[in-house]
Amino acid sequence: MNVPIKPQSQTMSFRYGDEQITFERVKRPQATGKVLIKVHPDCRVIASAPEGAESEAVLSAVKKRGRWIYEQLRDFRKQLEFTTLRQYISGESHYYLGKQYLLKVIEAPEQVQGVKLLRGKLEVSVRTKSADKVKELLTDWYKARAKETFAKRLDAMLEQALWVEERPPLRILTMQTQWGSCSPNGRITLNPHLVKAPRECIDYVILHELCHIAEHNHSERFYRLMGQVMPNWEKTKERLDGMASVITN
Template structure:
């Protein structure tokens, strides 16, 4: 199982005005029968409900909030109209471990191409000031940092997961729909873009996958484990979901 960036489940839909709105249905722990509806900045509409509630009932709940959903989508679309694509030039803001750093590009034929994390800035040295060169260097830097950070956070999280007898292997791989996954053999795959998020978000993804070593499905036992080792994980998940579009922005 895996921590999804964009939830995968049954897709429902309804019409509001002249627009058909798609809704991704997610299962949630059966602690309440209430349908939880969220609209994300990238235009996703997610309805989370216990698995024993049928799709019709979920749609009824969604339609009751149709006006609010439509307004949220419209507001986010207006915000996106003002987003400026990354140009990889000095002055841009880039994330690392949940904090913003200003990009500083230095062109010098004498310097080895490299990235340095300085106080408040990411300094990228290139021989030619070309956005493609800067982008490539920065992407590799994120991957290197991700492997180091994930290894340290994994060791820290293993202190709380007593059901894990051996340190699981992990690898990093860029994924567009997942933050992490756990194979049937217990190997973890983590998205290097996750290193842009806070340590709390990284810990949540690691703990989610470590819980799958004990319970491969999203069962009641799985959620009990999550609640035991990370009380309030739902708010961390919501935070991570809400900033997914920024973390994935190249």
């Protein structure tokens, strides 16, 4: 089983004023009657509802928050107008462990090419300025940091995962749709982009995969186990979902 970057969903929509607002209905693990509504910075609207809830009831709950959703979308769209795809030039903002760092590209023909985290900046030294080379060096740096960080966090989370008898093998792999996965034989695979997220988000994904060693599907027993080892995991998951668009590009 895996932790998707975007949850499996059903697309629904409603009209508010002169706008047709589309939202994704996803399954809410905890079987409570409440519908949780979240508007993400990339303008995705997510309604988390119990699996057994009728579509009409979900739609009604979302419509009641129509004005709030509309205002959130308006504010985030204004922000997106100033957001462009990364060009890998000095002055850009890049994430590492949940914090933003300014990118500083240094052209130094005589220096070894590489990345350093210094005084709140990500300094990338290149022989000649090239966006492709800066991106390549940053990608390699993130993968190296991910390998080191994920190994440490896995060891820390294993102290809580008392059902795991042996340290599972760990693999780092860039994935388009998943933060992490657990194979049937217990190998854990994690997405290097995850190292850009806060530590608690990394811990959440690792614990999710460790729970799959005990429970191979998303059963009630699985969610009960998640709740025992990370009581506030739903809030942490929401935080990670909200960051997805800015830490995966």
